[in-house]
Amino acid sequence: MVDMGPEWRAFDHEQRDKRTRVGAPITYTIHDKGLSTMIDWRNKDIYGRDIPARNRAQWYRLRKWQRKIRISGATERNLAFALSELDRDSSRLGLPRSVREAASVVYRSAVDNKLIRGRSIEGVVAASLYAACRRCSVPRTLDEIAEVSRVTKKEVGRTYRFLARELDIKLPPTSPVDYVPRFSSELGLPGEVQSRAIEIIDQAMEKGLTSGRGPTGVAAAALYIASVLLGVRKTQRDVAEIAGVTEVTIRNRYKELTEELDMGGSLLSGL
Amino acid sequence: MTDVPIKIENIVSSASIGKEIELNEVSKALEDVRFNKEQFPGLVFKLKDPKTAALIFSSGKLVCTGAKSIKDSKIAINKTVDLMRTIDKDIPKKFDITIQNIVASANLEATLNLEAVAIELENTEYEPEQFPGLVYRLEDPKVVLLLFGSGKVVCTGAKTKDDAKLGVERAYDRLMQLELL
DNA sequence: AATTTACTTTCAAAAGC
DNA sequence: GCTTTAAAAAGTAAATT
Numbered sequence: 001m002v003d004m005g006p007e008w009r010a011f012d013h014e015q016r017d018k019r020t021r022v023g024a025p026i027t028y029t030i031h032d033k034g035l036s037t038m039i040d041w042r043n044k045d046i047y048g049r050d051i052p053a054r055n056r057a058q059w060y061r062l063r064k065w066q067r068k069i070r071i072s073g074a075t076e077r078n079l080a081f082a083l084s085e086l087d088r089d090s091s092r093l094g095l096p097r098s099v100r101e102a103a104s105v106v107y108r109s110a111v112d113n114k115l116i117r118g119r120s121i122e123g124v125v126a127a128s129l130y131a132a133c134r135r136c137s138v139p140r141t142l143d144e145i146a147e148v149s150r151v152t153k154k155e156v157g158r159t160y161r162f163l164a165r166e167l168d169i170k171l172p173p174t175s176p177v178d179y180v181p182r183f184s185s186e187l188g189l190p191g192e193v194q195s196r197a198i199e200i201i202d203q204a205m206e207k208g209l210t211s212g213r214g215p216t217g218v219a220a221a222a223l224y225i226a227s228v229l230l231g232v233r234k235t236q237r238d239v240a241e242i243a244g245v246t247e248v249t250i251r252n253r254y255k256e257l258t259e260e261l262d263m264g265g266s267l268l269s270g271l
Numbered sequence: 272m273t274d275v276p277i278k279i280e281n282i283v284s285s286a287s288i289g290k291e292i293e294l295n296e297v298s299k300a301l302e303d304v305r306f307n308k309e310q311f312p313g314l315v316f317k318l319k320d321p322k323t324a325a326l327i328f329s330s331g332k333l334v335c336t337g338a339k340s341i342k343d344s345k346i347a348i349n350k351t352v353d354l355m356r357t358i359d360k361d362i363p364k365k366f367d368i369t370i371q372n373i374v375a376s377a378n379l380e381a382t383l384n385l386e387a388v389a390i391e392l393e394n395t396e397y398e399p400e401q402f403p404g405l406v407y408r409l410e411d412p413k414v415v416l417l418l419f420g421s422g423k424v425v426c427t428g429a430k431t432k433d434d435a436k437l438g439v440e441r442a443y444d445r446l447m448q449l450e451l452l
Numbered sequence: 453a454a455t456t457t458a459c460t461t462t463c464a465a466a467a468g469c
Numbered sequence: 470g471c472t473t474t475a476a477a478a479a480g481t482a483a484a485t486t
Contacts (some may be wrong), residue, residue: 118470137363141400154460156399173397211420212479214405219287248453249481281476285465297477312467326466333463336475372464376477400486402461403479415462417478425478427463 001168002113004106008135008169052180073113078121082107085125085149092148093140095133103132106163115166119159120138126151127159132171138182139174141216141244175199179219181245186242189227194227203261213253217245221253228267273400275443277426277436281374282344287332288352288362292406294329296358327355332372341370360413372428373434379422381452388418391449407442413437414438 003009079267083104092098101215106128110116116124126149133140142160146153177198184194200222204210210218220243227234236254258264298306303317313326313334321343326334333351338344345368349368385405389397391418397405404417405424412434417425424442428437446452 157398161396173386173399180439205386207419208382208384211383212399214400214480216400217481246482248483252480253453278477280478281463283464283475287466305473307473309472312469313473315473317474320473327475328466330467331458332466333470334474336465336473339465339473369465374476393480397462398461399480404461406462408462417462419478423478425476427477429463 001111001166004109004167004169008167008171009142013228026150028202063228078116079108079111082109082111082125085122086129087146089126089145093133093144095128095129095138099129099132099136099138102136103129106131106167106169108165110163110254111166113166114248115163119162120151120155123151123155123159124163126156130156130160130172131163133177134171134174135169139178139215143244148220172245174207174215176218177221179216182224183223183239183242187223187227187238189223189232190230191198193223193226193230197222200225200257200261200263204257207260209256209260211260214245214249215241216243217249217253219243220245221250224250224254225257225263227268230265272437272440273443273447274275274421275379275436275440276378277375277377277432277439277448279339279373279375279432279435280425281336282338282341283345283372284335284338284341284348284368286335286348286352286368287330288355288366290331290359290362291325291329292331292355292359294327297327297355300358301354310452316319317390318350321347325351327351334378336406341373344368344370366452370430371442373430373432373435375429375432375439377424377426377439379424379446379452381422383418383420383422383446385418385420388446388451392445393452409441412438416442418442 040265063232084101085105086107090103102189103125107125110124110128126145129149130140130142130145133145142157143151145151147154149156151159180194181199184197197219201210201218204218204222212228220239223243224234224236227239236247236250240250258267280422293416294306294308297314297316298304299317304314306314312400316325316327317323318325321338321339323335323344325347327338331349335348335351343433348368352362352366361379372421383405385397385399388405389395392407394408394410403420407416407418409416414428414434416429416438424439425436426438426442429438435446
């Protein structure tokens with residue numbers, strides 16, 4: 001297992017140090033550029049002459065070297081492809097450069113530790129991006145990641161779990177709070193609503209009202225309630241649309257939150 | 272060890288009659304059969320009592336799912352093989368039946384804060400966006416538990432009823448010592 | 453808006469792609 | 470890995486009424 005550093009294990013209370021990084025940091029310098037001379041597959045030199053038997057051992061060593069060079073060349077092509085794929089996904093999701101860079105760190109780490117075997121580059125890129133978004137507190141749902149990449153939701157989730165396990169990435173469950181800024185701004189709601197929604201979510205978490213519920217649904221309901229309380233109400237339909245959940249889900253979370261946090265009266269005065 | 276009652280919900284077992292079978296004949300001879308070789312090599316046979324489903328392969332091996340008890344699972348396999356014997360009289364009366372997996376449910380009688388469990392408990396996976404249950408993998412006994420906010424639990428992967436029960440009880444005690452229950 | 457049906461997760465075996 | 474089977478848990482979704 002590989003250690004990506006404590007910042008990726010913010011919630012690992014135990015054994016967070018004394019682990020040695022495996023292998024040296026790798027820089028993706030193109031080191032075979034300009035190498036045009038081929039080492040022939042047969043035992044001939046560039047002039048087609050036979051190679052003296054006593055030099056063949058050396059010749060084989062050269063071929064072995066070239067094989068490595070070829071492989072690393074493919075590795076670099078793959079990295080270039082992965083990074084362009086990452087750029088495409090990131091821009092489609094409107095993510096800041098910092099998140100994209102965090103994702104590239106995860107991806108390179110996966111490559112360095114040979115975790116790509118048997119997996120598609122697109123899948124690992126998507127999973128790296130999903131992890132980076134969460135790590136940077138600007139989460140995207142698996143559906144959103146799957147939408148912009150050419151990977152299914154199932155594969156993004158599976159690859160994410162694999163990377164998390166192999167790279168010792170331990171991220172806490174996505175908090176509904178992290179979805180509030182994005183949903184709020186997309187709904188054109190003022191900052192006060194955001195603050196109020198976050199207060200509601202904090203209260204909900206303490207009363208165990210978020211266990212097992214989808215973070216986006218909780219965030220959506222909290223924002224809806226906050227908008228009503230502050231007199232800048234949005235329709236459930238609009239909130240549902242932005243949050244990517246159904247109106248039924250918002251109603252269910254709404255009912256639960258207002259009942260358990262006794263907000264019935266406040267909501268009535270808000271109307 | 273705290274006693275936690277469990278309820279067996281499903282049992283998967285397998286057996287081999289030791290000789291090959293022509294599935295096309297089996298599909299003609301039995302009722303409630305579905306067979307699409309291209310889709311899946313096994314023939315699907317649904318038995319009424321015990322209410323189970325069997326997968327029959329041309330190799331003579333079969334899988335039984337859906338039984339609520341080990342006895343029922345064995346009865347189901349024997350009934351299925353009896354029906355197969357109408358096609359081939361030489362199918363042996365005696366053969367081994369192996370319990371492959373037992374799925375059980377239980378109730379811890381207390382709500383769980385899954386966010387806290389996810390952070391404190393080892394070997395867990397919790398992705399509420401995808402599924403409301405928290406996945407807890409136990410090494411001994413080697414079973415997988417699904418923990419829900421309601422305190423309900425599902426245990427799967429056990430080969431014996433005792434392991435299923437032990438798995439739930441070990442999970443209960445571990446949650447207890449971490450003060451998560 | 454209430455019902456119903458259905459999909460998400462976990463597990464194991466079977467034969468073959 | 471996938472295909473097929475069954476079953477529970479609880480949340481979410483979609484189609485009907």
